[in-house]
Amino acid sequence: MSAAEAAAVAAALAPDEEQFQTNADLANTDSALVRNSLTGSAWTLVSRVTGLARVVAIGAVLGATFLGNTYQGIYALPSLVYYQLLAGSLFISLLVPSLVTHIRNGDRARADEFVRGFLGSLLALASIAVCIVLVASPLILHLFSLGVSNEAIAADQRRVGLLLLVLFTPQILLYVIAGTGAAVMNAFGRFGLASAAPTAENLGIILTLLISAAVFGTSVGISTVTTSEVLLLGIGTTAAVLLHAALQWFGARRSQISMYASAGWRDPEVRALLGRIKAVLTYTGLEALLLLATIVVANRIAGGLVAFQLALNFFYLPAAIITWPVTRALVPRLAAFHQTKRMGAFRDEFSQAVGLVSFASIPIAVAYGLSASVIAEIIAFGRLDGEPGTTYVAVSILALSPAVITHAWFTLGSYALYSQQNVSVPLRGMVVRVVTTLLLMIPAVLTEGASSLALIGLAIAGGTLIGAVYVSRRVTRGLPRTDFSVARSLGRTALASVVMLVPAACAWIALSGLPESKLGDVVRLVVAGSLGALAFLAVQAWLKAPELRMIRGGVGRVIPARHEGS
Numbered sequence: 001m002s003a004a005e006a007a008a009v010a011a012a013l014a015p016d017e018e019q020f021q022t023n024a025d026l027a028n029t030d031s032a033l034v035r036n037s038l039t040g041s042a043w044t045l046v047s048r049v050t051g052l053a054r055v056v057a058i059g060a061v062l063g064a065t066f067l068g069n070t071y072q073g074i075y076a077l078p079s080l081v082y083y084q085l086l087a088g089s090l091f092i093s094l095l096v097p098s099l100v101t102h103i104r105n106g107d108r109a110r111a112d113e114f115v116r117g118f119l120g121s122l123l124a125l126a127s128i129a130v131c132i133v134l135v136a137s138p139l140i141l142h143l144f145s146l147g148v149s150n151e152a153i154a155a156d157q158r159r160v161g162l163l164l165l166v167l168f169t170p171q172i173l174l175y176v177i178a179g180t181g182a183a184v185m186n187a188f189g190r191f192g193l194a195s196a197a198p199t200a201e202n203l204g205i206i207l208t209l210l211i212s213a214a215v216f217g218t219s220v221g222i223s224t225v226t227t228s229e230v231l232l233l234g235i236g237t238t239a240a241v242l243l244h245a246a247l248q249w250f251g252a253r254r255s256q257i258s259m260y261a262s263a264g265w266r267d268p269e270v271r272a273l274l275g276r277i278k279a280v281l282t283y284t285g286l287e288a289l290l291l292l293a294t295i296v297v298a299n300r301i302a303g304g305l306v307a308f309q310l311a312l313n314f315f316y317l318p319a320a321i322i323t324w325p326v327t328r329a330l331v332p333r334l335a336a337f338h339q340t341k342r343m344g345a346f347r348d349e350f351s352q353a354v355g356l357v358s359f360a361s362i363p364i365a366v367a368y369g370l371s372a373s374v375i376a377e378i379i380a381f382g383r384l385d386g387e388p389g390t391t392y393v394a395v396s397i398l399a400l401s402p403a404v405i406t407h408a409w410f411t412l413g414s415y416a417l418y419s420q421q422n423v424s425v426p427l428r429g430m431v432v433r434v435v436t437t438l439l440l441m442i443p444a445v446l447t448e449g450a451s452s453l454a455l456i457g458l459a460i461a462g463g464t465l466i467g468a469v470y471v472s473r474r475v476t477r478g479l480p481r482t483d484f485s486v487a488r489s490l491g492r493t494a495l496a497s498v499v500m501l502v503p504a505a506c507a508w509i510a511l512s513g514l515p516e517s518k519l520g521d522v523v524r525l526v527v528a529g530s531l532g533a534l535a536f537l538a539v540q541a542w543l544k545a546p547e548l549r550m551i552r553g554g555v556g557r558v559i560p561a562r563h564e565g566s
Contacts, residue, residue, distance in 0.1 A: 043196035048320045050202035052313045056379055057209045059306050059389070066148070066222040069305040070157050073144055073295055074164040075237060076309075077133070078171035095180070097335035097419055098273055099187040104336065108256060115257050117264025119180045121274060124265075126176045133169050137162060146296060156222045160230055167234030174238075174245040181248030181259060186328050188255045195325065197247040204240025208233060279423035283414075286434045290460075297444050297456055303389055308453055310379060311396030314368060315404060322360045323408040326353050327415050334419035347479040350416050352550065354409065354472075355489035359547040361408045362490075363497045363536050368401035370501070371525060378521050388449065395450045399457025406464040413471030429471035437463025489547065496539035504532030 055072075062068035095118055102111040133140065141161045145154040182194035216229045252259045264270040298305040330353050337346040368375070376394035410433065414426040440459035444452045507528040514520040540548055 043192050043199075044325055045321045047196060047198040047202065048313075048317050050199045050206070052310075052317070052379070054202045054205050054209075055306075055310050055313050057206045059310060059380070061209045061213045061218050062306070063218070063303070065303060065306075066153050066157055067160070067220065067225055068303065069299050070161050070222060071164065071233060072306055072309050073299060074161050074168055076291075076295065077140070077165065078168050078241075079175060095183045095273075096187045096331055097421060098269070099184070100332045100335050101339065103187060104339075112257050113262075114267070114269060115180065115184055115252075116260055116262040117267040117270040118273065119176070119259065119264070120261035121264040121270060122176045122180065123173060123261050126172050130169050130172050133172070134166065137165050141165070143292075143296065144299065148299065153222060160222060160225060163227070163230050164234050167231070167238055171238055171241045174241045177259075178245040178248040181245075181250075181252035184252040184255055184257050184259070185248075187332060189332070190251070190255065191325065191328060193251040194248065197244050197251070200247055201240045201244035204243055205237050208236030208240065211236070279427045283423075283427045283430045286430045290434050290437055290463075293438060293441065294456055294460070297441065298453065301392070301449060301452060304392060304453055307389060307392030308396045308456065310393050311400055311453075311457070314375065314397050315400040315407075318361050318364045318404050319407055319411065323357050323411050326357050327411055330412070331415050331419045334416055338420045344480045344482060347476060348482045348484055350412070350475060351482065351484045351486050352546075353412055354486050355484070356547050356550060357408045357412060358405065358490055359493050359540075359545070361405045362493045363500060363533070365401045365404040366497045366501070367529060367532070368397055368404065371529075372398040372401070374521050374525055378518050378525070391450050392453055395454040396457055399454045400460060403457070403461035403464050406461060406468045409468035409472055410464050413468060413475050416475045417471065425474045426471060429467050429474070432470050433463050433467025435463075436466045484546070489545070492540060492543045492545050496536045496543070499539050500532040500536040503535045504528040507531045
């Protein structure tokens with residue numbers, strides 16, 4: 001590790017006296033959190049934009065059809081098993097806090113041994129998961145097509161889905177390697193490549209879809225698609241995931257971690273970590289159940305799953321470029337504060353993270369809600385363009401917009417608890433969230449078309465709000481009070497979000513003379529959004545929002561850090 005990298009690790013992970021002399025000394029703390037968040041956010045934005053382009057490509061090539069539903073649904077399964085069920089949150093919730101301990105102690109050899117044991121254990125679990133998915137594939141495909149009333153179409157979905165499932169399931173192993181590599185880089189205070197690597201997967205899938213369109217055309221349906229086209233889609237998609245995993249593996253190797261799997265279950269520390277997996281796997285398993293329920297309900301509508309997936313990309317975009325970069329930067333720091341018993345600094349850091357994430361999430365949610373129909377018109381291409389595709393996308397974005405805020409709060413609260421190695425309270429919070437969401441989703445099963453998609457989105461928003469309130473209250477229970485007020489921060493942001501609507505609406509109306517086209521809508525939306533954002537920042541500056549100081553300090557430290565590392 002170079003001297004510059006060592007300094008970056010120390011700044012990111014070590015709660016030393018230079019960085020945190022008092023709880024009132026917030027400037028360095030703020031800028032360190034924002035600096036680490038911004039590094040990941042920039043590349044995450046690129047990967048999420050390409051992820052959105054991937055879903056747009058699916059809609060354009062495969063259309064609002066049951067073929068599009070089948071490809072999107074089966075493609076989501078390996079990532080669902082990994083990210084939501086098998087191991088996705090294990091890396092941040094369990095691996096990173098434990099790895100931080102060895103990094104702070106300067107024991108690189110032990111850190112390497114620990115990572116190798118963890119990777120070997122997770123690959124063993126992933127191999128079992130691959131076998132289970134393949135054996136259970138008839139049941140999975142039956143559940144997937146359960147809401148399809150036309151038996152012939154349902155049979156075709158199961159036929160095409162089986163081949164895709166066989167080709168996609170090995171991706172679970174690749175995601176384990178990718179997740180381990182990303183977690184290693186995060187623990188060492190490196191967030192760029194870990195956030196950028198998914199871009200390679202998205203671009204690979206887009207290329208696969210374009211080749212499919214060029215060779216087989218874009219008018220193929222679930223009943224007429226050939227085995228050759230399914231093989232092209234399946235092999236090309238899995239090759240793209242392989243490239244993603246290879247980049248994450250290489251990034252971890254640059255931190256001088258070997259990334260070779262070993263029999264970790266023989267390591268007492270790894271066994272202790274695996275002992276906490278049950279609660280975390282139950283947590284992620286419940287989230288997977290929620291996603292599966294969403295897929296099944298949306299799949300009842302021809303093109304509904306493709307449209308809702310597009311809306312989910314907008315829903316997850318703020319989480320990807322704001323919430324998760326902040327969370328990944330926050331967890332190692334909170335773990336260090338907890339391990340050194342600096343609970344005042346712990347609460348300060350968590351409260352500022354909530355304020356910072358809300359500073360961006362609230363205006364984005366407001367903008368989504370008001371511009372949902374315009375966004376739908378802009379991103380609907382090819383076979384998805386026109387009715388009912390654009391309506392399905394619009395109502396889904398509108399219904400999901402409040403969940404942008406509540407999902408951010410739920411994520412920060414859960415992972416703040418994980419940084420304390422508390423796995424039981426996040427699990428109870430997830431139970432509250434899932435049960436509430438499923439109950440609220442019942443009306444969606446009883447309706448059809450756009451109404452059903454709207455009710456799915458509102459159910460997700462409502463359930464996540466209840467879960468967020470639960471975990472957030474438990475994080476701060478018993479912690480000493482600090483000067484930073486989350487309530488005042490949210491009040492400032494809410495006020496600024498309302499004020500920004502005035503110049504945005506005026507700009508939209510003033511540009512109504514532009515030609516009615518996708519390009520015209522993009523220009524109007526960009527101008528209106530830019531003026532609204534400027535008004536939002538002006539109000540926050542007038543109110544002397546500390547979040548602006550945090551952002552300025554973080555940006556100021558990103559540039560020198562990159563200069564030193566060059």
